[in-house]
Amino acid sequence: MRTDEHHWTTTPVTTPITADLVRGALELERTEDGVLPHRLPARARAQCADPQLAQAESQPSGVRLAFRTRATAVELDTRPTKRVYTGAPPRPDGVYDLLVDGRPAGQGSVAGGNTLTIDMAAGTTELTAGPIGTLSFTGLPGGEKDVEIWLPHNETTELVALRTDAPVRPAPQRGRKVWLHHGSSISHGSDAAGPTTTWPARAAALGGVELINLGLGGSALLDPFTARTLRDTPADLISVKIGINLVNADLMRMRAFGPAVHGFLDTVREGHPTVPLLVVSPILCPIHEDTPGPGAIDLDAFSAGKLVLRATGDPAERASGKLTLTTIREELARIVGQRRAEDPNLHYLDGRDLYGQADFAELPLPDQLHPDAATHHRIGERFARLAFAADGPLDPHRT
Known part of the structure; x- marks a missing residue:
């Protein structure tokens, strides 16, 4: 299907982009030209x-975007924000995935937009305004159908206008359970090939659940405002993936970590006292298994066009309470075990069951931290099998 601008043979129907057409966002900010989806209020x-x-x-x-329509042509105007890293090769444009009745039906990208220039060495950023671009899908099958356009998982996207050659209405709810997930850049999507192939999106498709993804790159830091967001967001199933950002940000010591986890879970439970809640520890990351953070970018490799991350802490600092992935997993398992005496709907999953030593040997982490596209598929399939299976901790068919 073409993704350049469509030349209409009839007057297109323009539909305002309102909250009832958007899924997975917690808030739409009104802008001068349209709306900007946010995943935190x-x-x-x-x-x-x-x-x-x-x-x-x-x-x-x-x-x-999720709507029902007889349209065979769909056009979406957006203003993306492209990231440019000084001294590094250009990043590819963000990918939009089209689903028709739940099946992949096309991909596209939008050129232009704003440019955010990031100088990693200087620690500076500069935003340059840019034009609106257009995504076009044509040749869709006739007849009533459910259409979804998944926005780029790694590219800020202002939604400006939706045009079709037939009227649209919000897609009907299918009675699927809502899965609310929070995690780091790995949950955010890191180096997945597209928005429907991040590991949470893959797992949600396999599990037959509606995804709200609060994976926040670099920002899974047990923040109280994130816990309150989880508390206040309606959901049937919840998972929180905790650990890697606390290590690579070198944010806290063990003395603070345990109480912070308890407080985070307490807050979530204020809004969801009996909802199945799965605590997931970090997947394998050899650089941080036994070496504390902070993590750092190898600037020499970066200037040569390759992103490589390294741990800069000293393993001896574990004695003073510095966090590693090993100590975090031990503490999370202990905390969940302790709380389960009064909270039987709380569960624990060791992240190495999603990606462990054998996986690293077969599918190494290209930058020593983030999974590649193939690994996202594997993690998503394993999570669905372990969490969403019959009698699994997040079994969507359990009543």
Whole structure:
């Protein structure tokens, strides 16, 4: 299917982009030209000025337009924000995935848009405004159908206009359970090939659940405002993946970690006292298994066009409470075991069951931290098998 601008043979139907057409976002911010999906509400965003968090939560991982229509041509105007890293090769444009009746039916990208220039060495950023671009899908099958357009998981996307050659209405709810997930850049999608192939999106498709993905690159830090967001978001199934960002940010010591996990879970339970809740520890990451953070980018490799991450801590610092993935897994298992005495709907999953030593040997982490596209598929399939299976901790068919 073509993804360039469509030349209409009839007057197109323009449909306002409103919340009932958008799934996976927690808030739509009204802009001068359209709406900007957010994965954290304004109250949460106001409590942290970290630009990394602002960038991550505005990248619409798991966010999609969902509508029912007889249209055979669909056109979407957006203004993306492209990231350019000084001294590094250009990043590919973000990918939009088209699903028709739940099946892949096309992909596209939108050129132009804003440009965010990031100088890793200097620690500076500069935003340059740019034009609106157009995504076009033609040749869709005739007849009534459900259409979903999944937005790029790693590219901030302002939605400006939706045009079709037949009227649209919000897609009907199919009675599927809502799965609310929170995690790091790995859950956000990191190096997945597209928005429907991040591991949470893959797992949700296999499990037959509706995804709300609060994977926030670099920002799974046990923030109270994130816990309150999870608390206040309606959901039938919840998972939280905790650990890697706490190590590579070198954010806290073990003395703070345990109480912070308890507080995070307490807050989630205020809004969801009996919902199945799965705590997932980090997948294997050899550089941080026994070496604390902070993590750092190898700038020499980066200037040569290759992203390589390394751990800069000293293993001896574990004695003073510095966190590693090994110590985090031990503490999470202990905390969940302790809480389960009063919370039988709380469960624990060791992340190495999703990606472990044998997987690393077969599918190594290209930058020593983030899974590649093939590994996202594997993690998603394993999570679906372990979590969504009959009698699994997040079994969507359990009543």
